[in-house]
Amino acid sequence: MAKIQQTFVCQSCGAVYNRWRGRCEACNGWNTIQEEVPSAGPQSGPAATRPSRARGRIFPLEGLTGEAKEAxxxxxxxxxxxRVTGGxxxxxxVILLGGDPGIGKSTLLMQASAAMAKSGERVAYISGEEAVGQVRLRAERLGLAGHPVELAAQTNVEDIVETLSQGHPPALTIIDSIQTMWTETVESAPGTVTQxxxxxQALIRxxxxxxxxxxxVGHVTKDGQIAGPRVVEHMVDAVASFEGDQGHHFRILRAVKNRFxxxxxxxxxxxxxxxxxxxxNPSALFLAGRDHAAPGTAVFAGMEGTRPLLVEIQALVAPSSLGMPxxxxxxxxxxxxxxxxxVLEAHGGIRLGGHDVYLNVAGGLRITEPAADLAVAAALVSSLSGAALPSDSVYFGELGLSGAVRPVSQAPARLKEALKLGFGKAITPQGRGESGERALxxxxxxxxxxxxxxxxxxAPRRVGGKRERSRDDYAVPDDPF
Incomplete structure (x- = not known):
């Protein structure tokens, strides 16, 4: 009998090594490499001992007539x-949902399964972390105890598939979580990369x-990434992330990948x-409690997918006593x-090398698009000069390294959302590159x-007869003021 070759797999990224190492060279993680025994696999063994299989069917593309119908x-x-799933x-x-512990993933899925079961669909909720009684207690706390959702506490994939295959297939099956599942074809502990x-793969099939x-449902690492091998994210049809701050009362479900x-x-x-x-209306939620007369605040008209969103950018620029601000x-x-x-120092004439800079997106929302450059720059200059920005103005635009304000996409949708919330003016790039009537x-x-x-x-010059701030406090001699 041939000797089984053991491998060492990183539990964070799935990199495979032939011997143990303290640090993974792929993800630079320490103490993440564990020894695993590779499974024999369904295709192992000589071809004569494998059972014969029926050949698959080939469907011609030209057989599709008429317009393509939506799935x-x-x-x-x-x-x-x-909205996040596309309708x-x-x-x-197959959807992979990740999020921090206690953020509300199980609560959201319980509410979704109860709503679908109420409409007459068969829904199965499989928990690998809680007992059936614990899931029922959470459903009672949410007022969903009377909905016909099928509950089970099981971690063996073969048992789950066999049970769900009996009768009419469910319309929705929730696996909470994938890190607790294990299959008999793999000889390793649950939660490992191979398992x-x-x-x-068995659940996707x-x-x-x-x-x-x-x-x-997938666990996340300390960096906020979904734990486990990256290949799982490529295997599924959609990847969603449930985000939120424990100090705020709202949560954001963000689609990272969606084939449909x-x-x-x-x-x-x-x-x-x-x-x-x-x-x-999330824009009204993020702008609630805004201080209109405070310097250092600017309203950014952003886009999250197809939804326009208005958020407040807060900046604080203060003199620093440290050698490195x-x-x-x-x-x-x-x-x-x-x-x-x-860019502000090189092309705006602003001295910021001796100041501490603090920037915050109010409400705990995370912004990734470069269209927020102009709003951030306006908040920084407002905080440094002490001049409050107009409360009825919104900002959006991308800054180039030359100091030019560049156009951004979907400007009409941003302007329409600002007009709907009562804003009267928008500070935008010149030549947005999009036609259409200006809504604002x-x-x-x-x-x-x-x-x-x-x-x-x-900017204010004097307060009570005393000079409060001058141009020399924050600008170079050849500044544009």
Missing amino acids: PRTPSGINELD GFVRGS VRSSA FAKTTGTAVIL GPTDEIGVFEMTDAGLAEVP RRAVVGWDPNRLSMVLA PTEALRHIADLVAGIASG
Whole structure:
């Protein structure tokens, strides 16, 4: 008998080594490599001992006549969840849902399964972390105990597939979580890379053959990435991330990958005593409690997928007593902030080398698009000069390294959302590159110097007869003021 060759697999990224190492060279993780015995696999052994198989069918592409029809979907009963999935669950699709512990993943899935079961669909909720009684207690707390959801506490994939195959296939099956599942074809502990990959593959095969929509709940690492091998994210049809701050009462469901809908789409929920409640107008939620007269605040008109979203950018620029001033960012890319600060110093005539800079996106939302450059620059200049920005103005635009304000996409949708919330003016790039009637009066900017000059013109000079701040405090001698 041939000797079984043992391998060492990184539990964070799935890299394989022939011997143990303290640090993974692929993800630079320490103490993440564990020894695993590779499974024999279904294709092992000589061909004569394997059972014969029937050949698959080939379907010609030219046999499709007429217009292409959209894949049949099953609504979840939650509008924000349907928005993220692209209109509902596609039959036979597999969704990987990740999020921090305690963020509300199980609560959201319990509410979605109860809503679908109430409409007459067969829904199965498989928990590998809780007992059936614990799941029922959470359902009673949410007021969903009377809904016909099938519950089970099982971790063996073969038993789960065999049980779900009896009778009519479920319309939705929830696996909470994939890290607790194990399959008999792999000789390793649950949660390892090999077990997660093999269990996910078996569940995906079940979804494709029966037409059941499957949601796999995945754990996340300290960096916020879904734990387990990256190959699982490529195997599934959609990847969603449930985000939120424990200090805030709202949660964001973000689509990272979706084969049947738009990517980077978000759904906004509010955590209440009765579970997660949908937020139909998230812009009003993020702008609630805004201080209109405070310097250093700017309203950014952003886009999350196909949804326009207005959020408040807060900046604080204060003189620093440290040799290396601090740069603290919450909700934005720190590298992007460094670029904006460099552009302001080089092309805006702003001295920021001796100041601490603190930037925050109000409400805990995380922004990734570069269209927030102009709003961040306006908040920084406003905080440094002490001039409050107009409360009825919104900002959006990308900054180039030359100081030019560049156009961004979907400008009409941003302007329409600002007009709906009562804003009267928009500070935008010149030549947005999109045709259409302007829904809101705009002030077009060509260069970052125009923005700095406009804000500094309203900066306070004296308070109580004393000089409060001058141009020399924050600008170089040849500044544009």
